[in-house]
Amino acid sequence: MTGLLLEASDLRVSYGDFEVIKGVDLHVEKGGALAIIGPNGAGKSTLFKALTGEIATRGGRVVFRGEDVTTLPADVRTIAGMGRTFQVSRVFLELTAIENVVVALESRDRAQGGRGRRWWRTAPEPAIVDEAKALLEQLKIAHLRNSVAAEISHGDRKRLELALALALEPVILMLDEPTAGMAPADRRQIVDLILDIRRDKGVAVVMTEHDMDVIFSIADQVLVLNYGEVIASGTVDEVRNSPAVREVYLGKDMYNAEG
Numbered sequence: 120m121t122g123l124l125l126e127a128s129d130l131r132v133s134y135g136d137f138e139v140i141k142g143v144d145l146h147v148e149k150g151g152a153l154a155i156i157g158p159n160g161a162g163k164s165t166l167f168k169a170l171t172g173e174i175a176t177r178g179g180r181v182v183f184r185g186e187d188v189t190t191l192p193a194d195v196r197t198i199a200g201m202g203r204t205f206q207v208s209r210v211f212l213e214l215t216a217i218e219n220v221v222v223a224l225e226s227r228d229r230a231q232g233g234r235g236r237r238w239w240r241t242a243p244e245p246a247i248v249d250e251a252k253a254l255l256e257q258l259k260i261a262h263l264r265n266s267v268a269a270e271i272s273h274g275d276r277k278r279l280e281l282a283l284a285l286a287l288e289p290v291i292l293m294l295d296e297p298t299a300g301m302a303p304a305d306r307r308q309i310v311d312l313i314l315d316i317r318r319d320k321g322v323a324v325v326m327t328e329h330d331m332d333v334i335f336s337i338a339d340q341v342l343v344l345n346y347g348e349v350i351a352s353g354t355v356d357e358v359r360n361s362p363a364v365r366e367v368y369l370g371k372d373m374y375n376a377e378g
C-alpha cells in the first residue's frame with residue numbers, strides 16, 4: 120500500500136501570542152506509522168491535537184485522504200476515518216465493555232447513513248452485538264464483556280479504548296501515548312495489539328510516545344520536535360544518528376528519556 124494519507128504543511132498553532140507549533144511539515148503514507156517525539160513541552164500534544172482537529176491552527180494546512188480538513192472539527196475527521204485514543208481514557212465508565220462497543224458501532228452506522236437503533240428497541244441489533252463481541256475478542260478482552268468499564272484495569276481499559284476507535288473502521292489511528300501509565304508487560308501486549316491491527320487491517324498509525332522501545336517496535340518514521348520545530352525526521356535509524364537529536368537529548372539516555 121502506498122500513497123499519501125495524512126499531510127501537514129507549514130502548520131502553526133499558538134496559545135494567545137505564544138507560538139507553540141512553528142511551521143511543521145509531516146506526512147504519513149497509507150499503512151505507515153509515524154511517532155512524534157521530543158522533550159517535555161516541545162509541542163507534541165499540541166501538534167497531535169492540530170492533526171485531529173481538537174484545536175484550531177493559526178496557519179498551514181492539514182490534508183487527510185486528499186481533502187483539506189484544516190478547518191474541519193474532530194468529529195468530522197473521525198467520520199472520515201481518523202480514529203483516536205486519548206491519554207486519559209474516555210470510555211463510558213458506567214457502561215459495560217460490550218455496551219461501550221455497541222454504542223460506538225451504532226454511532227458508526229448512524230454516521231454512515233444507517234438509522235441506528237430504532238426508538239422502540241431496548242436492545243441492540245444481534246448483528247451489532249456479534250460485531251462487538253468479535254472486536255472485544257480481537258482486543259483480547261472478551262472475558263470482560265459484561266464488566267463495568269469503571270471496574271476494569273488501566274491496561275484493559277486502554278484495550279477497550281482501542282476497540283472503540285476500531286469500531287469506527289478508521290484508516291488511521293491517532294494514539295496519544297498509548298502505553299502511558301502501563302506496566303512493562305501490559306506495554307508489550309499493547310504493542311503487539313497495535314502491530315496486529317496494522318498487519319490485519321492495514322491501518323496507519325500516528326502516535327506520541329515517551330517509551331523508545333514502543334516507538335522502535337511500532338514506528339517506521341519518527342519526527343522529532345523541539346520548541347515547536349522539527350529538528351529531525353526520517354526512519355528510526357536516521358533519527359537515532361541525527362546530531363541535532365543527540366544534542367537535544369544530551370546528558371540523557373535518549374532511549375529511556377521521559378520526553
Ligand SMILES: Nc1ncnc2c1ncn2[C@@H]1O[C@H](COP(=O)(O)OP(=O)(O)OP(=O)(O)O)[C@@H](O)[C@H]1O
Nearest residue numbers: 134137139157158159160161162163164165166378
Ligand atoms: N492550553 C494551553 N495554553 C497555553 N499554553 C499551553 C497550553 N497547552 C500547552 N501549552 C504550552 O505549549 C507548549 C507545548 O505543550 P505540549 O503539551 O504540546 O508539549 P508536549 O511536547 O506534548 O509536552 P509533554 O511531553 O510534557 O506532554 C508548552 O510550553 C506548554 O506549556
